[in-house]
Amino acid sequence: MDKTPISNFAVLNDKQPVAIAKMAEVRLYTDDELINLKLLRPSTESPSIKAFRDLRTKLLARANGKNFICMVVPIASGGGSHVAANLAAAIALDKTKTSLLIDCNLHTPSVDRLLPGGSEIGLTDYLDDQRISCEDIVYGSGVKRMRAVPVGNNCDGGTEKLSSERMARLLQELKGRYLDRYIIVDAPPAMDYEADVSLLSDICDFIVLVVPYGKVNETQLNAEIQKIGIDRLAGIVFNEC
Amino acid sequence: MDAIQYYKDLLIATQRELIRYRFWAALVSTCVFVVMLAASLYWPERYQSTATISMDVTNVIEPLLRGKAEVVNDDARDRVADTILTRRVLKRAIENYAKKHNIEYSPADIEQKIIEYRASIKVETVNSTSALTNIYFSSSDPNIAFDSLDAVVNAFLENKVNEKQRDSLAAFSFIDDQVKKYKDQLMQADKNLQAFKADSVDVTEEVVRTRIGDLSAQIKDLKIAMEESQETLKATQKQLSNEQKYLNVRTKLLALEDRKVIMVEELDRLRLSYQDSYPDVVTLKNQLSEVNKDIEEYVELMGGGSGNTSELPLYEELRKQYAAAELLWSTQKRRLIAIEKLLEEERALADEVTKNQTELADLTRDYDVNKGLYEEMLGRKENAKLTMALNNEGQGENYRLLQPPMFPIKPSSLNPLLILLVAPVLSLLVPIGLVFMFVMLDPRMRSLQQLKKALPTEIILLGVIPHQSTPLNIRLLRKDALILVAWLAIILASYGYAILLLGF
Numbered sequence: 001m002d003k004t005p006i007s008n009f010a011v012l013n014d015k016q017p018v019a020i021a022k023m024a025e026v027r028l029y030t031d032d033e034l035i036n037l038k039l040l041r042p043s044t045e046s047p048s049i050k051a052f053r054d055l056r057t058k059l060l061a062r063a064n065g066k067n068f069i070c071m072v073v074p075i076a077s078g079g080g081s082h083v084a085a086n087l088a089a090a091i092a093l094d095k096t097k098t099s100l101l102i103d104c105n106l107h108t109p110s111v112d113r114l115l116p117g118g119s120e121i122g123l124t125d126y127l128d129d130q131r132i133s134c135e136d137i138v139y140g141s142g143v144k145r146m147r148a149v150p151v152g153n154n155c156d157g158g159t160e161k162l163s164s165e166r167m168a169r170l171l172q173e174l175k176g177r178y179l180d181r182y183i184i185v186d187a188p189p190a191m192d193y194e195a196d197v198s199l200l201s202d203i204c205d206f207i208v209l210v211v212p213y214g215k216v217n218e219t220q221l222n223a224e225i226q227k228i229g230i231d232r233l234a235g236i237v238f239n240e241c
Numbered sequence: 242m243d244a245i246q247y248y249k250d251l252l253i254a255t256q257r258e259l260i261r262y263r264f265w266a267a268l269v270s271t272c273v274f275v276v277m278l279a280a281s282l283y284w285p286e287r288y289q290s291t292a293t294i295s296m297d298v299t300n301v302i303e304p305l306l307r308g309k310a311e312v313v314n315d316d317a318r319d320r321v322a323d324t325i326l327t328r329r330v331l332k333r334a335i336e337n338y339a340k341k342h343n344i345e346y347s348p349a350d351i352e353q354k355i356i357e358y359r360a361s362i363k364v365e366t367v368n369s370t371s372a373l374t375n376i377y378f379s380s381s382d383p384n385i386a387f388d389s390l391d392a393v394v395n396a397f398l399e400n401k402v403n404e405k406q407r408d409s410l411a412a413f414s415f416i417d418d419q420v421k422k423y424k425d426q427l428m429q430a431d432k433n434l435q436a437f438k439a440d441s442v443d444v445t446e447e448v449v450r451t452r453i454g455d456l457s458a459q460i461k462d463l464k465i466a467m468e469e470s471q472e473t474l475k476a477t478q479k480q481l482s483n484e485q486k487y488l489n490v491r492t493k494l495l496a497l498e499d500r501k502v503i504m505v506e507e508l509d510r511l512r513l514s515y516q517d518s519y520p521d522v523v524t525l526k527n528q529l530s531e532v533n534k535d536i537e538e539y540v541e542l543m544g545g546g547s548g549n550t551s552e553l554p555l556y557e558e559l560r561k562q563y564a565a566a567e568l569l570w571s572t573q574k575r576r577l578i579a580i581e582k583l584l585e586e587e588r589a590l591a592d593e594v595t596k597n598q599t600e601l602a603d604l605t606r607d608y609d610v611n612k613g614l615y616e617e618m619l620g621r622k623e624n625a626k627l628t629m630a631l632n633n634e635g636q637g638e639n640y641r642l643l644q645p646p647m648f649p650i651k652p653s654s655l656n657p658l659l660i661l662l663v664a665p666v667l668s669l670l671v672p673i674g675l676v677f678m679f680v681m682l683d684p685r686m687r688s689l690q691q692l693k694k695a696l697p698t699e700i701i702l703l704g705v706i707p708h709q710s711t712p713l714n715i716r717l718l719r720k721d722a723l724i725l726v727a728w729l730a731i732i733l734a735s736y737g738y739a740i741l742l743l744g745f
Contacts, residue, residue: 038709047707055704083706208703211692214254217684218695225700235703238692 026117029142037113038082038241039143040089052090055208055237059087062206062234067178069171070234071104071185071204073197075224078212079239081110084186087208091182092146098181100138100174102149104200105188106158109151116142122152126170127161134170147181163199171203190224191216198227206234213240243690250688254680257687257708259673260718266672267725274668274732278739281660288383289653290390293644294321294397296372321374321640322364324404325397331355334396338389361386362393373643383649390646401640413625420618427611434604441597449591456584463577470570477563484556487543494539501532661739 034041040049059070072087074080084101091099102123103111112119119139126137141148161167175183185204190197201207207228211221225233259266324330335354339346346354363377376397378390504525511522686692689705696702710718 032712036711036713038711048709051704051706058701058703079706082709086706211686213708214258214683214685214687216686218686218691221686221692221695222697225697230697230699233700235701236692236696237703237706238686238689239706240708241706 026115026140027142028144029116033116033142037142038086039114040086040093042093042144048086049090052086053093055087056090056094059206059208059234067175067180067182068205069175069183069185069203071187071197071200071207072210072237073187073201073207073228074189074210074212074239075220076191076212076215077108077189078215079241080189080210080212081105081108081186082241083208083210083237083239084184085110085114088141088146088148088182088184089143091184092143095145096180098145098147098178100147100149100181100183101141102171102174102183102185103151104162104185104196106151106155106162106196107188107193109155111148111150111186114141114143114148115139115150119150119152122150123170124152124154124158124161126152127164127166128154130166134173138174159193159195159199162196168203190227191220194227201228201232204232207232208234208237210237210239213238246690247688250690251677251680254687255673255677258676258680262676263721263725266676267728269672269675270668271728271732273671274664275735277660277664277667278735281657281664282739282742284655284657284660285381286652287379287381287654288386288649288651289377289379290383290386290646290649291644292376292390292394292642292646294374294376294394295641295643296321296374296639321366321397324400325362325364325376325393326359328355330393330396330400331358333400334358334389334392337396338392341388341392358389358393361389378646379653387646387648394642394646398640398642409625409629413622413629416618416622416625420615420622423611423615423618427608427615430604430608430611434601434608437597437601437604441601444590444594446591446594446598449587449594453584453587453591456580456587460577460580460584463573463580467570467573467577470566470573473566474563474570477559477566481556481559481563484559488556490539490542494536494543497532497536497539501529501536504529504532661736665736 029037029039031041031043040052042049059068070087072080072084074083081103088099088101091097101111101114103109104123106124117139119137121132122137126132126134137149137152138147139150171183171185175181185200187193187200188196190209209224209228332351332355335346335351335358338344358378361379363379365375365377367373367375376390376394378386378393380386380389508522508525508529511519511525515522517523517526680687686695689702693702
């Protein structure tokens, strides 16, 4: 299995935006694999794909066509990563756009399963080691035009790592490199990891709050909305999964 | 519309939670099923014997005697239950039962049996207007149920007859005692009244008041007369005082005149022996001159009247008047004291008369009250006599055994088959109901409606991500479904076995 980051053979050798058509891809997932991973299948029309397309459209409208860094935060554990991955996949459905899913859920990482080629290093390795460049941690996913950054191997002291300057620079660099790249940050549950969410929200353009089915009451929802702040909150997604 | 959507969401949520907690639901369902299965297998059979007692309160004499004789009927229907459950009746019933079956019960056994009987007996009035009372006796043995109820009903009827006669007699005796008591009281009151009338003074309040009035008038007159006497005394005393001064001057004048005579005689004697120039003569002349001068002064004081005029008769007259006035005053004073004493006595008499009248009124009232009560008691005594006679002749309230105890052929308790039939339904409904209740009471959001309601207006709802199954999930569900089917098969086998055990 080829565990080479996609950036090694993608056109990332200079700081200029490059054409999407020139980006190399890893092996794409088959429909069965996508079903198993609960990822969107471009070939079928399902309620899920419709829901994520609507979500994508609303977020793009909010960003006025510019690329963005969107953090997907579940209030409680349950479906946050699913929404983040599928939102990234929905953006990548559009042939003129690419998406990058960054796994910032250091406590229950989930992006590794989306990498058909696997991964050796990830976000935490990058944040720990100055010698690692951002190209080294971006991997091709099994979904066309969708990239992913896994958590990596060193999750200890995750909160401190996420609060580092290097983390902020990484996001800006990833966003600035491709104008048609949309970055989705998969954040840990807000009620359990308040500090992580608070740190990440400062370096993201806006936030999508995921309300998992049967896990959050009205008080908790309002408390989280208050914490995040209305300005940075793009909206709420109710996840029935 | 909202309500429909709310219940639709609740049902969907219930379904999802049931799938989520499928094994717990299956466990609860199994527990309920097993409990009901056990209940149906070990459900105790109860046989109930029934008897009906009719209470006959109508009789031909009652209308004729309405208001004259009291027919005991104070909601007697309600008292049937109370009477049957009394210790006396139950003990009698247990003794009858023991006698019939040749059983020897110790006192402790009887106590235990009384408790058991109380738990087994149920008394029920058919309806509020009916005179019928049903009595039920439940037991696991139909023979015991039948015989026990028979003993209880007989003991009740026997007790009722005795009780009625005893009550009537007791009531009559009580009233008779009361009549005697009131008669004694009345006689005592009469005696007291007569004694008082004999002892009390035969003077009316009016007479005493007239006497007091007369005496008061006399005192008033006497006081006026006394005032007059006082004035007379004062005036006489004043006149006497003036007369006293005159008498003094006159006495002194007379003394001076006597002295002058002596001195003139002495002068004449001295002149016989001596010249006028003799010193003694001169001195005597001077003294005589002085005496004359004094005499002239006193004469002047007496108003120039002759010194020889005697005034004694006036003085004496005044003295007499004064003495008479003083005597009158003294008499009046004594009379006043006497009249005042009489007045006091009359007043005391008046108080006594008032007191006597109050006492007389009390005694009369006492007498009247006792008389009234005595007469009323006499009337009641007659009523009690009639009531006793009615009860002795079987009139008034009667209890009749309308339907003797019936031998219970079939058990009266809940049919175990019914429990068995209900078991699968209930075992399915209980977990569903529990989950439904949980979903309904749990405040956590399970529907879009709930979320929309909870969201602040300025927050946008971006979308709803529908439930999505993976083949793995489906496989797991299928596996679980197979397990549950196997589970269900075991349960159904138990169910079939239970039906076989119950003989169907």
